[in-house]
Amino acid sequence: MVTNREIKNELYEQVSRIAKASASPKRLELLGLLCQAPKTVEMLSQEASISVKLASSHLQDLKAARLVESERHGKNMIYKLASPSVANFLVTLRELAQERLTELQEAVRQLGESAHEWTGTTRDELLQQAGSGDVVVIDVRPANEFESAHIPYARSMPLSDLKARLKELPKGKKIVAYCRGPFCLMSDDAVRLLRKSGYDAVLLRDGIVEWNRRAG
Amino acid sequence: MVTNREIKNELYEQVSRIAKASASPKRLELLGLLCQAPKTVEMLSQEASISVKLASSHLQDLKAARLVESERHGKNMIYKLASPSVANFLVTLRELAQERLTELQEAVRQLGESAHEWTGTTRDELLQQAGSGDVVVIDVRPANEFESAHIPYARSMPLSDLKARLKELPKGKKIVAYCRGPFCLMSDDAVRLLRKSGYDAVLLRDGIVEWNRRAG
């Protein structure tokens, strides 16, 4: 006979598998990267600044928890998020951490101090201004992530190309740069470069997942 | 000088604190209990079937992650959820686990097989029928949890008192029993008892947190 206690233990055991898989900074970072687009082990390891071996090991943990899936493409293994719910969970987790942990609030506040963040208008107003061409929204992530999904009206202008392609941007208009999300600092770097070159640039902390969530 | 990499490491380190605190079945169960109402260490340890010492230790881990708060009331330490966002996160985590883990789906499916679950009508229809008195919604959790928060029109009828108070319930009407949520089996026990006594009883898997979430 199976007792209620044994059933409960099994249920919570299963839920904890997801939480355990999320309980490592590097695995969280890998999940965050996979929210942008499918990637190979090597891409992931480089972007998370860890060895390929360690990345592979973490990815297999995530796979065992069914948070990601993998598929062979020739020599490469392509990892991708198992479901959009995983991205949603990840944002919920990040937002809870930001609400509860003063240490995290402080770190994020310091980021905001040095950066010029886009403020004062709502999401819908930004969308409208981007549509009419009053502001130029640039996506500074690598091109393949832009292709995977991007904010409406945004132009792909990867950070690595930005310096060479500065002349494509109009000096008179406000430039809004965004990247992978609040913990990605590519838009910070982009705005710094743009302002040094005389542009009226600000950054948007949201990534594509956060942006879509606010659509409600 | 602080590099981007160091900043990112710190940010993800902080987020992982929340996930680590959630990465134990027993801590998840304790959080689930605290979603119902504030409780003493002893109550929590009994309901989670662990020793007081172990409960205390887990609760302090949760406190260090700022997910719960404690306050002394005379001899007792009362623990409570630090914020409603924690309950919301917990439900998101449970739902993700249920979506992704076939092992969990299977376990929940087996529960559903033996139980008589409330089906066929929407949340709003149940609410209306409960309001008009066509169905009787009973809350079988301990009374203090009912007092902390409950579904509209529900009557408190703790599982421990149910047998003695059966005569209070009308035989002609449908009885809908609910408890702490999908992983709490008190409503299963209640419905079994009621049906054996000739009542037309079904159970609602939602607890108060899930119910309020669906309000949108």
Next chain:
DNA sequence: GAAACATTCTAGCGAATGTTAGAATATCAT
């Protein structure tokens, strides 16, 4: 089939975690 490449598997180490039991602390009732 051999060489090159991308990834995974295996083994090992130090650090962190879950659990238990005994000592210590804080509060209440007398």
Next chain:
DNA sequence: ATGATATTCTAACATTCGCTAGAATGTTTC
């Protein structure tokens, strides 16, 4: 103050985890 009660602190142990390095696997290219 004293004893009873509730909780936390400390120490100890086995287990698991994060990371590294070397061997092994599967795929492409020649």
